[in-house]
Amino acid sequence: MFSRRYYSTPFERTYECYSSSFIDKPELENGDNVIMPPSALDHLASIHTDNPMVFELYNPATQCKTHCGVLEFVAEEGTLYMPYWMMQNMLLQEGDTVQIKSTALSKGTYVKFRPDTMDLFHLSNPKAVLEKTLRSFTCLSTGDCIMISHNNKKYYLDILETKPASSISIIDTDCDIDIALPSNYKEMQGQKLNQEKKFVPFMGKGRKVGENSASQASRNSMMSIKESEFSSKSSTRLNHAPKGFSSFSQDVAEGLPREDSKKATQKVFQPFTGRRYSLRE
Known part of the structure; x- marks a missing residue:
């Protein structure tokens, strides 16, 4: 005949601890409860522990301590299953020793x-x-x-x-x-403000990709030189006549005798001057 054992001392045990990944109880991670062996329930029932049951967990290697509840009593003897995040808090590895005792x-x-x-x-x-x-x-x-x-x-x-x-x-x-x-809230806000200050849209002059200020200044200088050369050349040459008309430059006219030069200069077509010219002239 089965007889219940009665304990006069508080519940206190040492177990090997493992995370919820070693048992098919994923809900164990959503809380602070552990899974203990059936023998623990037998002891706790005999000392009339108050409900809800509360326990103190202690890691003797690191002296870390916390508190927890119990979900079920279905673990293998000598084994305790607990949430992985709780093991991290207590600096416990899989299979490490942990002490547990009842408390209020x-x-x-x-x-x-x-x-x-x-x-x-x-x-x-x-x-x-x-x-x-x-x-x-x-x-x-x-x-x-x-x-x-x-x-x-x-x-x-x-x-x-x-x-x-x-x-x-x-x-x-x-x-x-x-x-x-x-x-680190103030630090995060400071980093956010610094990132916002770095980007200022629609500021500064437009430039080509990879072009620095020195190359821009050099390019502007070259453009001004070319513009001055173009203006000096255009002042010594006549505009080209429309297609179908002959045109003489001033240099060519100066190489002819005076009368021929005068005639050549007179026969140069000058558009929009008010004078009329004939193709046979």
Whole structure:
């Protein structure tokens, strides 16, 4: 006949810890609960532990400590499964040793969070999202960094302050929530302003790609030289006549005898002078 064992000492055990990836319980990541062996339930039932059950987790190698609840008692003996983000908080690797013991916490009345980025503030109602996701949590401790999931996106939040104690229970209690700006908020705003100042549209002179101010000045100088050369040449030459008419330059006319030069000059077609010319003239 089965008989229940009764324990007079508080529950305290040492287990090898593994993340939720070692057990088919993906919901374990959405909260602060762990999965313990059936023997733990037997012990806890015998000492009449209050519900909800709350536990203290301790990493003897790094002296990191936090608190958690329990989801189920289906783990293999000697094994504890916990959220991966909680293992990161406690600097635990897969298979490391962790100590767990039962404890009691005061009901929380206040908690202040600080997200690591501004992403949480981009939601339409950040506080409502927090209140909903925190229903999967049992307790909170000052100094911890928790992870919440919303619409398949993960948000990491530092716990800056909890009242009335440094660790509190948030089950069946009214708890005020505050959300602080990220610690690097001023730095991010400064970087944003610097990026906006770098680009000023529609300023300065138009230039070709790869052209600097020196090459622009050189090009302007060459243009002015060519313009002066063109004006001096055009002043010593006559305009070309329309197609079908013969034209003589001043240089050619000067090479003829005076009378021939005079006649040649007179026979040069000059448009829009008011005089008429004949092709037989």
